Amino acid sequence: MNVSDALRGRFIVLGVTGSIAAYKSIELARRLTQAGATVQVVMSRSATEFVRPITFQALTYRPVEVEMFQIQDERAAGHVAMGREAEVIVVAPATAHVISRLANGMADDLIATTVLATSAPVVIAPAMETHMWQNPATQENIARLRARGVRVVDPESGPLASGDVGPGRLASLEKIEAAVVDALSSSAALAGRRVIVTAGPTVEAIDPVRFVSNRSSGKMGYAIAQAARDAGAEVTLVTGPTALRAPNGVRVIPVESAEDMQDAVLAVLPEMDAVVMAAAIADYRPLEVSHRKIKKRDAGSELTIRMTENPDVLKAIIAARRPKTIVVGFKAESGEATAEAERMLREKKVDLVIANDISDPSSVFGSDTDRVTFVSADGVEALPVLAKTEVARRLVAKLAERLAR
């Protein structure tokens, strides 16, 4: 898709903060507008010390917003409305100061508030003096933003306004524009596709009140369901009991046992383009389920529960799928996860395995982050520690790419 096709008719919020590089965002605003986008410029107070709002206004044909409470249409809670309306927010140049405020979720000016109020993708293009860029504080803030899914267009090396030479120069406008296009197009990457995601633990009954289960929180699966929905897919979420609220716009099928989960998945499998098996399905269930509550009186001082093997849902899916349906499995191990994932890829004939080592503190059950490795016929790709929402976004990008092949 060329740049104009990708940008025509899109609503872009361009945040400009107080760096000398602000003069370059004048050209960025012009380019985006010329390509057919509606560009709403929001300037920080200090940005107006470098360039004047009127310049942006003349090039974008729209009034520029500067400070909260001066916003043109506060009746509609302007800052929230803008965040909601935006299809992408790009902050260019982004100073060390705004990066720190965004990393901390502050809401002290219009740019920060708009970013906080949006569910649209966010692109930032940092520009600052080399030492400020390299300072661990800035690097930590950047890492936190990346982990939340913010796209960072890294600054380039070159002579800086301070007289130094080093990294810190605003990336080229081509690169920033490409990141904006990428952020916009990924939101339709799975348009027209049907995806089923399993999530959470299964619950295997012992008697009417007791069960055997596991510590799966469901966070990964729910994040994948949401990311797939955001990418335009029609999503079915088959979920064991969790404490999470299902994302809007997703069809939810609640289940309890591994057998329920298998029935639910196989029933809709023929329609599916992709199956993502994020659920922690119990490998065993009690051999006999007592229909009455087991009494201490009857069981005595020791109780033995015999377990029997559950169906391997993944195996059943592989056997029943259409050849075009992509199947993703998960492999959680205490150590050695990648080797196990490679074995699973070979033996179970899944298309992609997401491996994680649950002995790694960033990947323990229930956490919001994960350090995973994607293992497929394309090779082994170890990702850094990321928010589960970001892992989900990257998985969705992988699915989209494979489905497009």
Ligand code: CTP
């Ligand atoms: N899975 C499944 N059916 C089961 C158990 C697991 O479909 N009865 C799926 C999970 O959703 C996950 C993957 O299989 O995607 C996990 O693979 P598996 O080899 O079963 O992992 P473990 O059960 O962790 O492996 P192990 O054999 O070492 O117990």
